[in-house]
Each structure stands twice: as C-alpha cells, then as structure tokens.
Amino acid sequence: MLVNIFGTSPVQPLEQHVNIAYQCTKQLIPFFEAAIAGDWEKAKEHRAAVEQYEHEADNLKKEIRKHLPKSLFMPVPREDLLELLLVQDKMANRAKDVSGLVLGRKMRIPDAIAKDFLLFVQRNVDAAKQARKSVRELDELFTTGFRGAEAELVEELVEELDRIETETDQLQADLRAAIFRIESHLDPVTVIFLYRVIELTGEIADMAERVGRRLELLLSH
C-alpha cells in the first residue's frame, strides 16, 4: 500500500530523546546538593534517577537507529542525524559517569568551592536545556526545508547555546584555579578525582555545544 513508502520519521523520536537526555542531566543538581550536604541516601536516590533516564535514552537511541535504514530518502544526510543522536546521548552518558564516580567514592566537594561548583553544574544543565530547546525546532526545520525564518531562529538558539558553553568553560577554569589554591590541604587522590569530576561535568556543555554544531550542519545542506 502507498502508505508504506513513508518511513518512520526520526524527527519526533529525536526530540523525545533530547528531552530525556536533558532530564537526565537535570538530576545532577539535586544529586550534588545532596552530596555536598553529605546526605548519601538522598544522593543515591538521585543517582538512581540519572541511571533510569540514561537507560531510557539508550533504549530510544537504539530504537531510532533501528528505524533509520540506509534505504531512507531524507532531506538531510542520515549520518548527520545519527551523529546528532549520538551527541545527545553523550550528554546523558556524562551525567551518569560523573554521578557514578562521586557516589562510588562518596566524594565530598570541598566547602571552599561548593558554591561555585553548584553554579558550574547549573550552567552545564542550562546548556543541555538550550540544546533541548534547539533540537525541539527540528520538526519546524523539516517543514520549512531548513531555510528561511525558522532556520534563522535555530541559528539564534545555537548562538545562545554557544554563549552558555563559553561561560561554563570560564567557570571550569576558575574552579580549577580554586582547587589549585587549596590542593595542598587535600588528600592527593581526592584532588585527582576532583579534577576528573569537573572535567566530566564540563563535558555535558561540550556535548550540548556539539548538538548545536550538528544542527548548524543540517542547516547548511
């Protein structure tokens, strides 16, 4: 029947996936608040939520891939969509990695940097949120054929995403400097892992930025 020539559209699922990835990173805020307060029971609960979302994102990723066979004819290259999906998924992966590391070692974030650290996490989550906002324009982009007013709107959204990412880079540098100032008072192993936690958290915004790059690439076709 004629209807079968319509392949499963990847658009709605991609928008769904980015939302799950964002929800996953968002759990990091209460997670770190609990960790800083030393409430490991509560941290464990939030970590379970992170895992739950990450798992969900993973399953949806596999589902989307399954429905994007090479025989599909789409307005944009299939590879670009798969790459977009991959970086979206990595936002969730990083949230899972960092929460796992912190919970596993029951790491205390030093009080001296706790406030700045929470702000840093918040801005990384904001980057993920902006990535979600941008990807949610995907259906409109498909409707307009990736041109015109809608494309300009997405470009603006991605620019804002870039600004947030630049800000997280600055916050990350400041945090490193702050740790450097107090590291002689800390256990060396803890210091090593503190750097690692900051790095992993910062990668959330990096991945969000790459989501933006991928969207821009779709616009340029």
Place this chain on the structure above:
Amino acid sequence: MDGQLWYIGLAALFGLFMAWGIGANDVANAMATSVGSKALTIRKAILVAAVFEFLGAVLAGGAVTSTIRQGIVDSSLLADTPELLIYGMLASLLAAGCWLLIASRNGWPVSTTHSIVGAIVGFAAVGIGVEAVKWGQVVTIVMSWIVSPLTAGFIAFLIYSSVQKLILRQEDPLERAKRYVPIYMFFAAFTITLVTLLKGLKHVGLELSMTQSYLLAMAIGVLISLVGAAVIRRIEPNRKIDKKQHFYTVERVFAVLMIITACSMAFAHGSNDVANAIGPLAAVISVAKTGIVEGRSAVEVWILLLGGAGIVIGLATYGRHVIATVGERITSLTPSRGFAAELAAASTIVIASGTGIPISTTHTLVGAVLGVGMARGIDAIDLRVVGRIFVSWVVTIPAGALLAIVFFYLFKSILP
C-alpha cells in the same frame, strides 16, 4: 445473440466485483491523507469520496472507458467470432479482479490499470493472435505509465517549493497562508473543472463552447476560493499549541485546502479507474446486444452509474477500514505537503483521462509524493518500498495476462 443474458449477467457481476475492489482499496490513497491530518472525519471522508468518485466516474469516465473497450484489441479481426471478444473481456475482468484480490491480501501495491491492461493484452495476444493487439496504442499507454508519475512529481515539486517560499519560510506564515491558500484553491477547482468541461459532457446533456467552458471553470474556481477564504478567515490561532508547534495553525489552514484537493483526487480517481471495471463490461454488453463487434456508440450512462455504484459500495463496506488504518500511519504527510501531492496527482490524472489514456492513479500519486520529497518536504521516504512498487509495476502485467489467458480458455470451453 445466443447466451446474451448469460454474458451480460456475468460481465455485470465481474465488473461490479472489480469496481468493489477499486473502491475498497484504491480510494484509501485519495482520502487517507485527509483523514490522517484530521482535515476530515472518516464519515465525512467516505461521503466526500463517494460523491466525487461517482461524479468523476459518470462525468469524466467515458473517454478512458472507450480506450479500454476498443483501444487495445483490434476488433476488426473478430468480426466473424464476436464471442471471442466476450470471452476475452470476461476473462480480463475476472483476471484483474482476482489479481487485485490476491495482491491486496498480501499488501502489494499493485495498480488496477496495469492489471486490466495486462489482462486484455494477454488474452488478445495469446487467445486471438499477436496481430490482434493494437501495439501502437499499448506502447502509448505504457509510456504514459512512465510519464505520468514524472509529470506529477514535477508539478508536486513546483507546488511545494512555492508553498515553502511564499508561506513556510516567511516571518508571518499564518498571514501568508491565509492570503495564498485561496489561490491554490482556485487553481485546484479551476483545473479539474476546466479539464472535465473541455473533454465534453455531452453524455449528460451538457454542451458548452470553449469560451463557455473557460468562463464556467473560472466561475467555479472563484466560488470555491471565496468559500474557502471565508472558512479560513474563521480559523483562530491557538497560541498555546503554536508555541510548541509553530505551524499548528498554519497547517489547519492547509487542512481546509486539503479538503478541496481530496475532492479533486477522488474525482480524478473516479474518472480514470472506474473505466478499468466498466470498460470490459461495456464491450461485452455492446457485442452481446448487437452481435457485432464494431460498436461505435458512446458508453451508455447506466454502465458508468453501475461502475460508480460499485466503487461506492466498496468504499462503504471495506474501504472505511483501509482509510482508517492508512490515515493513522500517514501522519508525516501534513496538509501543507499532502495537498501539494494530491493537487499534482489529480491534475495529471484528470488531464490524462481527458485524452483517454488509462494511467495508474497509485503510481501517479507515488510520483507526486516523491516530488514533494525532492523539495525536501518529507521526513523520510523508504526507497525499498518505492522499489517494490516498481517491481509490482512490472510483475502485474504478466500476472494479469497469465490469469486472463487461463480464464479465456476456460470460458471458451464452458460458455455457450
């Protein structure tokens, strides 16, 4: 002629069977997009389809019917054995009907036109002789099967590109849509009406000059677009949903347009496909009644009515389920895209059936959908399925021919 009642009875039965099959399966292609986009409820879609399929069949179905009836087989060779033509046409109807039934049971996207043309060519070439087939005409028909999807695709590409440029890519798509959609409505109504009028409506007692036809088509076009514009003006933007889906209200404007193109599509389908069922029927009746093969009389209106009725019955009994299933799955063809495909396909089909060439509505619509896809209008088209449609294109002709040959020899041995 001996056995006249037998022949006419059987032909009417087989013809109805095939018309039923066309209504049950093919019509879904024309109406499902409107149901899927919620432009029409199922009940309204069936009503619209019934009315316009019927109108298309009765008003514009004559020319294609004549081609199927007289254009493929060189009947002068059968002057001494008119019963051979009757057996052949009966066999063709039954063969095409059976093949359609087998195909739709298995979900193969086959064309009714290809089935019946394959069947007629098959029985004539094998049952009577290769020289009995008007090969020139057959080549023209087959060429049209390549040209019509390409044409529809090209038109669909142009229409959808214009929609993108004029409406979707602008800062104020809703205002633009309200301004331009009535123009598309005019274009749809004008084209369909004009082609139908130019082809002539003598058989329903209406004779118009060229100028009169143009004026009448113009008037109907303006009328439709005025009514459409009035309906569109009453659409209030839903700010809440628009914020999440920017084109929600815009698509609702296109949904009104889609009702008109769906009517056009049903009309076009009726004008082209009803002939597949009643062309052979008309041939049998004319031969059985007069005993001579060379019946130059126009197709009688009651035969067109019978075909139209068969389609409507098929639509009402089985077609509604098909429309419901297809409509649910066709959501990626939003009204702004669906109308472009439908308008392109309908124009192509009506023009083709005006010249009497039986084309495949299914394949024309596939061509139109691909045209919208080429304009980057469709999220994902499965090329494997497109490939399968092309395979069925090729398989259907020998399958129809083979079945027709079998039935032909069967009828030859058992009928009086």
